Amino acid sequence: xxxxxxPAAEEEKTKSNQPLDPDSILRQLGQAGKFHLRVYLLVALAxxxxxxxxTTYIFLxxxxxxxxxxxxxxxxxxxxxxxxxxxxxxxPNAVDARCRRRAPLDDQLPCGEGTAxxxxxxxxxxxxxxxxxxxxxxxxxxxxxxxxxxxxxVHNIGMxxxxxxLGYISDRWGRKRALILSCTLVGAIGTLKAFSMNYEMxxxxxxxxxxxxxxxxxxxxxxxxELLGQDKRVLTTAFLGIMLxxxxxxxxxxxxxxxxxxxxxxxxxxxxxxxxxxxxxxxESIRWLLSKGRKEEAVEIIMNxxxxxxxxxxxxxxxxxxxxxxxxxxxxxxxxxxEEGLWMQVFRSPIIMxxxxxxxxxxxxxxxxxxxxxxxxxxxxxxxxxxxMLVVSVEVIAVVTNxxxxxxxxxKKTLLVAYTVCGLACVAIPFVPTSISxxxxxxxxxxxxxxxxxxxxxxxxxxxxxxxHARHSLLGACSMVGRIGSIVAPQMPLLAIxxxxxxxxxxxxxxxxxxxxxxxxxxxxxxxxxxxxxxAEQLARKPQPAPxxxxxIQMNSRA
Numbered sequence: 124x125x126x127x128x129x130p131a132a133e134e135e136k137t138k139s140n141q142p143l144d145p146d147s148i149l150r151q152l153g154q155a156g157k158f159h160l161r162v163y164l165l166v167a168l169a170x171x172x173x174x175x176x177x178t179t180y181i182f183l184x185x186x187x188x189x190x191x192x193x194x195x196x197x198x199x200x201x202x203x204x205x206x207x208x209x210x211x212x213x214x215p216n217a218v219d220a221r222c223r224r225r226a227p228l229d230d231q232l233p234c235g236e237g238t239a240x241x242x243x244x245x246x247x248x249x250x251x252x253x254x255x256x257x258x259x260x261x262x263x264x265x266x267x268x269x270x271x272x273x274x275x276x277v278h279n280i281g282m283x284x285x286x287x288x289l290g291y292i293s294d295r296w297g298r299k300r301a302l303i304l305s306c307t308l309v310g311a312i313g314t315l316k317a318f319s320m321n322y323e324m325x326x327x328x329x330x331x332x333x334x335x336x337x338x339x340x341x342x343x344x345x346x347x348x349e350l351l352g353q354d355k356r357v358l359t360t361a362f363l364g365i366m367l368x369x370x371x372x373x374x375x376x377x378x379x380x381x382x383x384x385x386x387x388x389x390x391x392x393x394x395x396x397x398x399x400x401x402x403x404x405x406x407e408s409i410r411w412l413l414s415k416g417r418k419e420e421a422v423e424i425i426m427n428x429x430x431x432x433x434x435x436x437x438x439x440x441x442x443x444x445x446x447x448x449x450x451x452x453x454x455x456x457x458x459x460x461x462e463e464g465l466w467m468q469v470f471r472s473p474i475i476m477x478x479x480x481x482x483x484x485x486x487x488x489x490x491x492x493x494x495x496x497x498x499x500x501x502x503x504x505x506x507x508x509x510x511x512m513l514v515v516s517v518e519v520i521a522v523v524t525n526x527x528x529x530x531x532x533x534x535k536k537t538l539l540v541a542y543t544v545c546g547l548a549c550v551a552i553p554f555v556p557t558s559i560s561x562x563x564x565x566x567x568x569x570x571x572x573x574x575x576x577x578x579x580x581x582x583x584x585x586x587x588x589x590x591x592h593a594r595h596s597l598l599g600a601c602s603m604v605g606r607i608g609s610i611v612a613p614q615m616p617l618l619a620i621x622x623x624x625x626x627x628x629x630x631x632x633x634x635x636x637x638x639x640x641x642x643x644x645x646x647x648x649x650x651x652x653x654x655x656x657x658x659a660e661q662l663a664r665k666p667q668p669a670p671x672x673x674x675x676i677q678m679n680s681r682a
Contacts, residue, residue, distance in 0.1 A: 145410040146651055148425060148440060149350065156432025158406075162350060165405050167366045169306055169343045169398065174370015175391055176309060176336065180329070180613075181498055182378040183272040183316075183387065185507070187259040191224040192246035194235035204253045207236035216649070220500060222247055222266040256382045262322040268617055270322065275498065275613025279490075281333025283606035289338030299345035299407045301338060301595070303398060309336025310395025317388040319376035340367070341602060345595050347411040349652070357529045357583065364522035364579045379508040389648055414591045414654060419513025469593060474660045479597060481640050482585050485538075486605025488637040489578040492545060492630045496571045496610040499619075499626070517682050521576035528666065534584045535641055538577055541639030545573035550631030553624035574634065587647040588662065591654040608633075624631050630661040 141606035152158070193212045194197060212227070212234070213220040224247055225240040237594060252266040264270045293301035313332040340363075347359050374391075381387040406428075412421035422444050429436055436444070469475050521541075528537050548570035555563040582598075589597040615626040645662045653659040 124620060145413055145654075148409065148436075151434065151436050151440060152425070152428050153432050153434055154430070154509055156434065158430055158431040159350070161404070161431075162347065163362065165401060166343045166347050166363070169302060169339055170363045170366035171370040171373065172306060172309075172395055172398075173336075173340045173343075174367040174372075175338075175374045176313065176395070178371075178494070178497065179313075179387075180274045180278050181404070182507075183257060183384045184259065184271050185257050186271070187265075188253035189221060189250045189260070189265045191220075191222070192249040192251050193224050193225050193226075193234070194248070196238070200251055201251060205249060206234075208234040208238045211238060211240040218495065219249075241553075243671075254302055254382075258319075258322065258325055260425070261384070262325070264322065268620075270334070272613045272617050274326060274329060275494075276610050277330050278333050279494075279606050279609035279613070281330045282337035282527055282609065283603050284560065284604070285337035286335040286341070286598070286599040286603040286606070288334070289342065290584050290603075293338070293342050293345065293595040293599075294411075295409050296351070298342050298349070298411055298595070299401070299405055302342040302346060302405070303401045305336050305339040305342060306398035306401070307396055309339065309399070310392050311335075313392040313395070314388065317385045317392075338445055340597065341582075345586060345598065346408050348583070348586060349408040349591070356527055360524050360529075360579055360583045361526035363521065364525070364575075368518050368522065371518070372512055375508050375512045375515065389612040394510055410591055410652070410654075427454075468656050472660060475589070475597075475656060477599065478588055481644060482581075482588065482601040483604035483641055485577075485581050485585070485637050486601045487608040488542070488605075488606070488633045489574060489581055490548070490605045491608025491612050492570070492634055493573040493578050494609045495615050495626065496567065496574065498613055499616060514568070514571055517572050518575040521572045522579055524572075525576055525579050529580060529583070530648065533646050534580060535644065535646050538580050538584060539638050539641040541573045541577040541580065542634045542641065545570045545577065546631040546634035546638060548573065549627050549634065552627045570630070577634075577637070584647060587650065587652060588644065588659065589653070590659045591652060593656075594652075619634045 158159055188204075190204070190209070190213060192201065196208060196212060197203070197206070208227075214223060214225065223244040225243065226245060227234055228239045228241055247266065250263070252260040252265070258264065258274070259271055289301050289305055292304065309332055312328060312485065314337050316325055316328045316332065319328060344359075344363055347363065375663050378387060381390050406424045407420065409421050409424055412418075412424070415587055425436075425444065469479075497511070525537065548566045552563050552566050552570075555566065585598050585601055615629075619626050647662060650662065653662065
C-alpha cells in the first residue's frame with residue numbers, strides 16, 4: 124500500500140508547487156461579473172478622457188480667418204472684417220490675400236467701393252481676425268502657419284518621449300500606477316495651458332502635458348486584456364474603441380459649445396484630477412502581479428473578485444493560493460537577475476527584434492494616416508465641428524467590423540485587408556475629378572474607417588506578439604517609434620498648400636507597405652498571451668492554443 128501512496132503524495136506535492144496559471148484563474152473568475160463590470164466602467168472613463176483630450180490642438184490651434192489691415196483705408200483697431208473696398212485692396216490669391224496687400228493710389232481716408240489700388244504688393248504689418256477663438260488670434264500667429272502646425276508636432280513629440288517612460292513605469296511598478304499617474308497629470312498640467320501668456324509658454328505646457336498623458340490608453344488597454352482570457356481580447360478592443368469614439372464626439376461637442384480656447388481648457392481638463400480616486404477602486408493586473416512574484420497581492424485581488432462575482436474556485440486553485448510556500452531568498456535573487464536582464468534577452472532574440480521593427484512601421488503608418496486624416500477633416504467643406512464628428516463617428520464601423528472578423532478570419536488577414544483598402548482609397552483620392560466631390564469624400568471616409576480598423580487591431584495584435592514581462596515596454600517602444608508618423612501628420616496641411624495631391628498619396632503608400640509587412644509575422648488567433656520571451660518566439664514556429672474550458676474541467680477532475 125505504501126508503494127502506491129508514495130507516488131500519489133509526490134504527485135500532490137508537485138501540483139501544489141506548480142506556479143499559478145493566470146489563464147486558468149481568470150477563466151474560473153468569469154468575464155462578466157460585478158468585478159469585471161467595475162473594471163470596465165473605470166477603464167471606460169479613462170478611454171473617454173483620452174478621446175476628449177488627446178487631439179485638442181485640432182481646435183485649440185485651429186485655423187482662423189484673418190486678413191491684412193490696410194492702414195491707408197482703416198485704423199489698426201478696426202472691427203469691420205468685410206468692407207466694400209476690400210476686393211481691390213487684397214490680391215485674388217488666397218495665400219497672398221492673408222499676408223499681402225495693395226496700397227490705394229489716393230491715400231485719403233476713408234476708402235470706398237470705387238477706390239483705385241496699386242498693383243504692387245506689400246507685406247502686411249498687422250491683421251484683423253474674423254473670430255477670436257483659438258491661439259492663432261490670441262497670440263497673433265497670422266501668416267505663421269508653421270507655428271500653428273508646430274503645436275501638433277510638439278504634441279506628438281511629447282508622446283514619443285512619454286511612451287517609454289510610462290511603459291517602464293507600467294512594467295516595473297504596475298499598470299494601475301501608470302494609468303492613474305497618466306490620467307491625473309494630464310489634467311493638472313493641461314489646465315495650465317489656459318493661463319498661457321504667450322505662444323512659447325503654451326507650446327511648452329503642451330509638450331509637458333503630452334509627456335504626462337500619452338500613455339493613458341496603452342495602460343488602460345493592457346490592464347484590461349490582462350484581466351480577461353484570450354477569447355475576450357477582441358471584445359475588449361472593440362469596447363475601448365467605442366469609448367474612444369464617444370470621447371471624440373464629446374470633444375467636438377464641447378469644442379463647439381465652448382469655442383474660446385481658454386474656456387474649453389478650464390471646462391475639460393480639471394475633471395481629470397478625479398482619477399486619483401482610482402487608487403481605491405481600480406485593481407492591479409493579476410497577470411502582472413503573478414509575473415512579478417507578488418503572489419500575496421494577486422491572491423487578495425483574486426479572492427475579492429471571486430466573492431464579488433459569486434464564483435467558487437476549484438480545489439486545486441484554492442490549494443495553490445493558500446498553501447504555496449514563499450520562494451527561497453536565493454530563488455528570488457535569481458528571478459530578479461533574470462528580470463534585470465530582460466532587455467538583453469530581447470536584444471539577443473532576432474525574432475523579437477525583427478518583430479519590434481515591423482510593429483514599429485505598423486505604428487508609424489497608423490499614427491501618420493489616422494491623425495493626418497483627422498486633422499485634414501476640419502479643412503473639408505462645411506462646419507468643421509460637424510466634419511470632425513462625422514469622421515470620428517465612422518470609426519464605429521471599424522470597431523464593429525473588427526469585433527466580427529478578428530476572431531473568425533484572424534488578426535493577420537483582417538489587418539492586411541484594412542491596410543490595403545486604406546492605401547488604395549487614399550492613393551485614389553487625387554485622381555477623382557472635382558466635379559464628383561462626393562466620391563472623394565466617400566474614399567476619404569473609407570480610408571478613415573480602414574485605418575481606424577488597423578489602428579484598433581494593431582493594439583491587440585502587438586500586445587499578443589510580446590511577453591508579459593515586457594509587454595507594455597515593447598508596446599510602448601512600438602508606439603514611441605510610431606509617433607514619427609503623428610509628428611509628421613500635422614505638417615500635411617502645410618504641404619498641401621504647395622502640392623495638393625501629395626499628402627493623400629503619402630498616406631496611401633505607407634499603408635500599402637504596412638500591409639505587405641503583415642505577411643511576415645505569425646497569426647495569434649486562439650493563442651494564449653506569451654509570458655516569456657521563449658513563448659513569444661514560439662509563436663513564429665507553431666502557435667500554442669490556449670487551453671479550453673473542457674481541458675480545465677478534465678485537469679480539475681484528475682486533480
